[in-house]
Amino acid sequence: QLQLVESGGGLVQPGGSLRLSCVASAFTLDQYAVGWFRQAPGKEREAVSCINDDGDSTNYADSVKGRFTISRDNARKTVYLQMNSLKPDDTAVYYCAQAHNSICSGPAIRSIASWGQGTQVTVSS
Numbered sequence: 865q866l867q868l869v870e871s872g873g874g875l876v877q878p879g880g881s882l883r884l885s886c887v888a889s890a891f892t893l894d895q896y897a898v899g900w901f902r903q904a905p906g907k908e909r910e911a912v913s914c915i916n917d918d919g920d921s922t923n924y925a926d927s928v929k930g931r932f933t934i935s936r937d938n939a940r941k942t943v944y945l946q947m948n949s950l951k952p953d954d955t956a957v958y959y960c961a962q963a964h965n966s967i968c969s970g971p972a973i974r975s976i977a978s979w980g981q982g983t984q985v986t987v988s989s
Contacts (some may be wrong), residue, residue, distance in 0.1 A: 868960050873983030876950055880987070884945040886960030886980055894918070894938035897963040899973040900945045902956035902985075912958070913945060914968035923971045927953075950987045957982040 867889040876882055886898065899914035913924045913934040922934050933946040943960060960980045963973040 868962060868978055868980035870958065870960050870980040870983040873958060873985045875986045875988065877989050878951055878987055880950050881946070881948045882950065882985060884947065884958055884960075884983060884985075886943040886945075888941040888962070892938070893936075893941045893943070893962065895966060896977070897966055897968045897973060898936065898943040899961050899963070899968065899971070899976075900934065900943075901959045901961060901972075902954075903959070903982075904953075904956040907956075909959070911970070911972035914971050914973060915943060916968055917966035921968065923968050925971045947985070950985075952987045955985060955987050957984050959983075 869887050872884040895917055897916045900912040901909050902912050903909040915922050915934045915936055919936045931949045936943045959982045961976045962978040964975040964977045
């Protein structure tokens with residue numbers, strides 16, 4: 865089981881940008897799909913985006929399409945989430961997750977092997 869560590873969260877004004885990183889602390893990440901999820905206060909965790917093992921297939925929730933971009937650098941064992949044009953509704957704790965296999969199920973992961981600890985993103989003026 866991999867350990868995943870997220871970073872890059874913070875406070876940003878509406879319209880601003882952040883880039884989240886998810887780093888695998890051991891072994892290799894390149895055989896697995898990786899997804900980003902988020903959970904806002906009082907709401908259920910929702911899938912944001914997913915990228916397959918080699919990075920040639922990406923999926924996004926409708927709420928972030930055109931604003932967020934997921935990418936990966938397997939040599940660095942890192943998956944990124946570039947978030948642009950941020951809105952107050954994007955405020956949440958963001959988590960990355962590793963799949964048991966190499967493919968995504970839309971913006972989500974059907975079978976999650978490992979979660980990161982989360983990073984807070986707050987969009988506010």
